Amino acid sequence: MLDQYFTEPSQKILEFRNTVETSTIGRNIKIFGIDNFEINKDYSVAIFSLNGDQESEKFRELFYSFSYSSWKIKIIDFGILKRGYSETDTKFAIEQIIDRLSSFGILVICVGGNSALTNTVCDALKDNFDYLNIVSVDKLIGINDHKNSIDNNNYLSHLITNDNSKLNFFCNIGYLRHLNQIEKIDLVKKINFDLFSLGDLRSNFDEVEPILRDANILNFSLESLQSNIINFKLTSPNGLSAHEACKLSRYAGLSSSMKVVMFGNVKSTLECNYILSEIVWYTIEGYNNRHMDDFSKDHDFNYYNIEVDGHNLRFYQNKISNRWWVEYVDKLMVSYKKDIIPCSKNDYKLAQSSIISDRIIKRLKNKII
Numbered sequence: 266m267l268d269q270y271f272t273e274p275s276q277k278i279l280e281f282r283n284t285v286e287t288s289t290i291g292r293n294i295k296i297f298g299i300d301n302f303e304i305n306k307d308y309s310v311a312i313f314s315l316n317g318d319q320e321s322e323k324f325r326e327l328f329y330s331f332s333y334s335s336w337k338i339k340i341i342d343f344g345i346l347k348r349g350y351s352e353t354d355t356k357f358a359i360e361q362i363i364d365r366l367s368s369f370g371i372l373v374i375c376v377g378g379n380s381a382l383t384n385t386v387c388d389a390l391k392d393n394f395d396y397l398n399i400v401s402v403d404k405l406i407g408i409n410d411h412k413n414s415i416d417n418n419n420y421l422s423h424l425i426t427n428d429n430s431k432l433n434f435f436c437n438i439g440y441l442r443h444l445n446q447i448e449k450i451d452l453v454k455k456i457n458f459d460l461f462s463l464g465d466l467r468s469n470f471d472e473v474e475p476i477l478r479d480a481n482i483l484n485f486s487l488e489s490l491q492s493n494i495i496n497f498k499l500t501s502p503n504g505l506s507a508h509e510a511c512k513l514s515r516y517a518g519l520s521s522s523m524k525v526v527m528f529g530n531v532k533s534t535l536e537c538n539y540i541l542s543e544i545v546w547y548t549i550e551g552y553n554n555r556h557m558d559d560f561s562k563d564h565d566f567n568y569y570n571i572e573v574d575g576h577n578l579r580f581y582q583n584k585i586s587n588r589w590w591v592e593y594v595d596k597l598m599v600s601y602k603k604d605i606i607p608c609s610k611n612d613y614k615l616a617q618s619s620i621i622s623d624r625i626i627k628r629l630k631n632k633i634i
Contacts, residue, residue, distance in 0.1 A: 266304075267365060270358045271343045273298030274325075275318060281326055290546075291329025294340040302341065306369045309338035310549055313362065314345045315377030320533050321345050324376060327542040336553045341371075356385050363389035367524050372552055374545060375527045380407055381415040383484045384423055386525045387430050390481065396433030398479055398522070399424070402513060403486040404441045404501060406460070408449040417486075417530070425456070434628070436476045438513065439463050439489045439505055457627045463503065470512070475607035475624070477516040478588070481524050485514070485544070487537055488530045495537035507540055514544040518551020521558075556586045560605060570594075571616045578625070580613045581605070589613060593629050 274296060282299070285291045295302040302308075314321045321344070346362075349355040359375075363386060366373050375382065380403060387397055401407065407421035415423050421437075424430045436459035442450075453460055461473055477483065487495055491504040505513070517526050526548055531541055559565065560581065567582040581590040591608040606629065612622040 267343070267362055268297070270347055270362055271297050271313065272345045272347055274344050275322060277322055278325055278329075282329060285330050288333055289329060290331050290333050290340075291325075293333040293336075294342055297341070297343045304341070304366070304369060304371075306371075307339055308341050308369065308371050310372045310374060310552055311341045311343060311366050312374045312376065312545070313343040315375065315382075316345075316531055318345065320377070320531065320538070323533070323535065323538040324531075324541055327539055328545060331542060331546050334550065334553070336549065338549070338553050340549065356388075359385050360389040363525060364393075367393065372518070372523060373525045374548060375525065376541065376545070377529065377531055378527065379529045380417045380420045380484050380486060382527055382529060383420050383482065384415050384427075384430070386482055386527065387424065387432070390524060391429065391431045394431060394481065397431050397481050398434040399432065399482045399484065400436045400438060400477055400480040400517075401484040401486070402438045402489050402505070402510075403484070404439065404444055404489050404504060405486075406437050406440050406445050406449050406453060408452060421453075434458065434479075436461065436473075436480075438473055438476075439466055441501060441503055444501065459624075459627065463505070466509070469611070470509070472609055472611065473513070474516050475589070475609050475612075477513070477523070478520045478607040479522055480517070480520060481522055483517045483523060483526045485510075485517075485526065485528050486530045487528060487532065487541060490540065494540055495532050496534040497532045497537065507543065510540065510544050511547040515547040515551040518548040518553075519555055520551075521555055556583070556588075558583055558586070558588065558590065560590075569613065571613075573616055573619050573621050576621065578616055578621075580608070580616070582610075582613075591616075591625055 282291045349358055363373055409419035409422055411419055411422035411426050424432045438461045440462055442462055488500045489505050490510055492498055492500045492502045494507055517523050565584055569580040571578050577594045579592045579594045589608050589610050590605050592605045612624055615622045
């Protein structure tokens, strides 16, 4: 069903695959156009590219040469998406691909394109979700005139004004204060969405893990990295380090809520494709180490009940993953569809000091008034 949307790999990739060691990714995944396979729930991750042949070859030569590690999951690489006769055709193809793969519980990793792809992914997923949580790793927040066509600079404005987007929560990680007007920052905060500047992130990096744990879509711009890392001078020298980018990607892979991860604004430089290969690797590494928190298994958790200003909160600490969750347990209040939300140990410590964190207030805003 999806074959019509992809091009077969180049002869260069075919030859390269045969030269890598048997313990590498290239020899342990299914590749469209080379291997016979049927899409089903046995597969965990699927990759496809939106960029051209040369850029795709650079990425795959690096990625295929990386270790397959001790992964116990099955991966498909569909290669390069065929361009449609129009943008509408391409958008339709992407929506069909994501809808099909997500129906099998497969994590989709899309390489290439830009932040405007976020809106297409939302359209692909919205019929199967009551709401969508989106995280963007980008130097720019994406607020601009939504009357123009969707692009890198206004994709968030389109999501906010689109009544059919089912956008429930948004967080931008790693934005640079000097590149974003204060009016845009204030607007996002007024809507009760989250923002982590690069400075915020570095002051307490682990605070973004619960946000990624609850996200369905990650839009990761390669321009969020320092310019020297991707060897692209037309972006700021300030930005994420390679280590920080890999750590965020691993968090995304660990999230059992995550359905689509997009790595956009990819440059043609060797350096950019190398770090791209690494962050894709760490996304899959995270997926391989996913732990499903089953709240019906009481023995898996430590429980802590805290009352703050008449609000009853129950904190869960998973004994295996050491991850924290919080539940609003006052049954007299209006019901909220998702009572248990991810949080951090710091949220628990604040509650011990009679402070309800901004995270809990924003995510349970219809209960905590």
